[in-house]
Amino acid sequence: MRWLFVFSGVLLCAGQPASSSCPLQLSPPSPVVRFGDPFRVNCSSTAGQIESMGLESVYGSEKSEGVSSVAMEITSVRDWDMSVICYMNRPNVPQCSTDLPVTVYKTPDRVSISQASLAGPLVEGETYSLECDVVNVAPVRNLSVHWYMGEKMVLAQSFDGSSLSPVNATSVYNLTARRADDQSRIRCEAQLDFWAAVPSPPAVKSESRAVVVLYPPTFAQPGNETLELPAGGKFILNCSATGNPTPVYGWRAPGAVRLTGPEGNRSLLAPPFPLPGTYECTASNTRGSASKYFTVPQAPRNHTTMAALLGAFLSLAVVISFGGLLLLTPRGNFSFSKGGYLIGRPASSAPI
Ligand SMILES: *[C@@H]1O[C@H](CO)[C@@H](O)[C@H](O)[C@H]1NC(C)=O
Ligand SMILES: *[C@@H]1O[C@H](CO)[C@@H](O)[C@H](O)[C@H]1NC(C)=O
Ligand SMILES: *[C@@H]1O[C@H](CO)[C@@H](O)[C@H](O)[C@H]1NC(C)=O
Ligand SMILES: *[C@@H]1O[C@H](CO)[C@@H](O)[C@H](O)[C@H]1NC(C)=O
Ligand SMILES: *[C@@H]1O[C@H](CO)[C@@H](O)[C@H](O)[C@H]1NC(C)=O
Numbered sequence: 001m002r003w004l005f006v007f008s009g010v011l012l013c014a015g016q017p018a019s020s021s022c023p024l025q026l027s028p029p030s031p032v033v034r035f036g037d038p039f040r041v042n043c044s045s046t047a048g049q050i051e052s053m054g055l056e057s058v059y060g061s062e063k064s065e066g067v068s069s070v071a072m073e074i075t076s077v078r079d080w081d082m083s084v085i086c087y088m089n090r091p092n093v094p095q096c097s098t099d100l101p102v103t104v105y106k107t108p109d110r111v112s113i114s115q116a117s118l119a120g121p122l123v124e125g126e127t128y129s130l131e132c133d134v135v136n137v138a139p140v141r142n143l144s145v146h147w148y149m150g151e152k153m154v155l156a157q158s159f160d161g162s163s164l165s166p167v168n169a170t171s172v173y174n175l176t177a178r179r180a181d182d183q184s185r186i187r188c189e190a191q192l193d194f195w196a197a198v199p200s201p202p203a204v205k206s207e208s209r210a211v212v213v214l215y216p217p218t219f220a221q222p223g224n225e226t227l228e229l230p231a232g233g234k235f236i237l238n239c240s241a242t243g244n245p246t247p248v249y250g251w252r253a254p255g256a257v258r259l260t261g262p263e264g265n266r267s268l269l270a271p272p273f274p275l276p277g278t279y280e281c282t283a284s285n286t287r288g289s290a291s292k293y294f295t296v297p298q299a300p301r302n303h304t305t306m307a308a309l310l311g312a313f314l315s316l317a318v319v320i321s322f323g324g325l326l327l328l329t330p331r332g333n334f335s336f337s338k339g340g341y342l343i344g345r346p347a348s349s350a351p352i
Pocket of ligand 4: 030031103141142193196
């Protein structure tokens with residue numbers, strides 16, 4: 001009601017809006033002022049024959065006679081809902097006026113991520129609602145909250161609301177925990193965005209919180225492997241897996257021999273007595289376990305041994321066929337027509 005009283009002088013003539021018929025320019029054209037700061041506004045006109053001009057606000061009024069501008073200084077803005085009215089009186093023209101809203105802002109007292117959501121480690125695949133609390137900010141319709149995971153912005157949220165005085169606002173970010181987020185830091189920032197040609201006040205940042213994501217072991221090289229046994233006979237099996245908590249390893253050598261002790265809990269295994277066969281490795285942590293199999297085939301014999309064996313076998317075959325005893329079956333196997341001879345167990349009459 002104070003308002004009505006203050007600019008009753010304007011209301012008398014129910015001022016027409018600023019237009020070509022009411023050539024008033026206010027400076028600044030869209031004012032933004034921090035609560036408590038000083039504020040200065042100037043109203044000028046290009047019209048001729050001005051009797052008087054005036055500026056009115058809850059802080060008082062200014063009037064000028066016979067000049068084309070009027071200015072007002074407010075030492076400290078202490079109203080959230082504030083506007084300034086400029087009016088002009090000319091001879092034989094009804095009084096006209098323009099109403100300039102002033103954006104009065106306040107940066108938040110505090111911006112914080114609520115404790116509960118990140119109190120413990122997160123589990124991969126689960127979704128967590130994280131809250132960013134913004135305390136005592138105005139005006140809420142110019143507020144935006146930005147969430148950052150590391151330096152990457154993951155959510156930007158703006159707010160509706162008509163309140164011009166300070167409010168508390170909460171932004172919710174539904175985070176689905178991914179292993180890539182493990183060991184990241186998350187924070188939120190509250191920003192007041194003004195389209196006017198004034199610098200927006202700096203963002204107010206929350207503390208950054210560590211994100212810990214638990215996930216089951218995953219092998220660096222997935223899938224079972226078949227190894228070529230190298231000439232030296234030595235080989236290394238790589239069972240390295242990522243996981244949180246750090247996986248522990250277990251190995252079984254061929255013949256179900258379990259490797260125990262610190263030798264067994266290794267991501268890499270270099271068997272001291274390499275044996276062909278199947279090695280099994282298991283990586284486990286609290287989130288699960290995974291197994292991987294390494295097949296090491298029987299070593300192929302080297303060429304000299306092969307040649308010697310082949311030669312011995314051929315000479316045996318030649319000797320036997322001369323004896324008229326060897327036949328080749330349609331399946332390509334050697335067999336002996338008469339029951340008396342078996343490979344590897346020559347009968348006493350065979351001429352060896
Ligand atoms: C208001 O602004 C106009 C134009 O910038 C300027 O000419 C005038 O002197 C100013 N008036 C006051 C009272 O500051
Ligand atoms: C905002 O939160 C603060 C503390 O969290 C509280 O003191 C204050 O009353 C709240 N303001 C509103 C408008 O709810
Ligand atoms: C976040 O999750 C909550 C609870 O599951 C849900 O009510 C809310 O709509 C979600 N918010 C967004 C922005 O997805
Ligand atoms: C504040 O936000 C509203 C709504 O987005 C916008 O229209 C207005 O221009 C903003 N205020 C300033 C001073 O930029
Ligand atoms: C690896 O071998 C095991 C046992 O032979 C089998 O159960 C498993 O499905 C294999 N895994 C892959 C990825 O091929």
